[in-house]
Amino acid sequence: MDKVPKNKNKNLLLLIYLSLVLNLITAPLALFIGGMATDSPDSTQLDFLKGFLFIQAIPLFILVIFLAWYSIRKSKYAYAEIAFFVCYHTRYPYCLDI
Template identity: 65%
Template sequence: MEYIVFYGTILLIIGGAIFLFIKADSPKIKAKHLSGVIVGLGLNIFTSPLAFFIGGMATDPPDSTMLDFWKGFLFIQAIPLLILLAFLVMWWIRKSKENKDLT
């Protein structure tokens, strides 16, 4: 039963990331210019198990703290988070420019 929970969780995470990658090609998402944001979210979801694992390994020594976990976690998640942030900023700027053009 533990294997089902463990591998089911991993498959659910990977399936969710793949779903977001496929959904980014949807016409409704493209019309709102959200494809980059959806891909950034999928990338974050896809790398989160590895980041959690590396963060857990960073807390293996007995004198480690929660800060060591976050250093390990963010070491892996830094690039996907920056990609998501860049896509969010680009989407926000594009949205504000379109709103100015309409008024």
């Protein structure tokens, strides 16, 4: 049965944690820039969102990439376990000899 190597799983979780920390560090600056973008009297919520995402877009993109990578790796190994279980409990003992 294929298992996720512990080293690679820990490294990927470390990257996810680092991207979360990066998001937490940049969030106050993004809120400040978003607030400064709404300084004029005719500004809207869209101006705040533009200012916020100007700072926060790259860290959020990094977080989404690492979360997608983590879920793909987990699902790939989950499907391998299901295939092993199905092949192991059928009448065909040689289906794992691929």
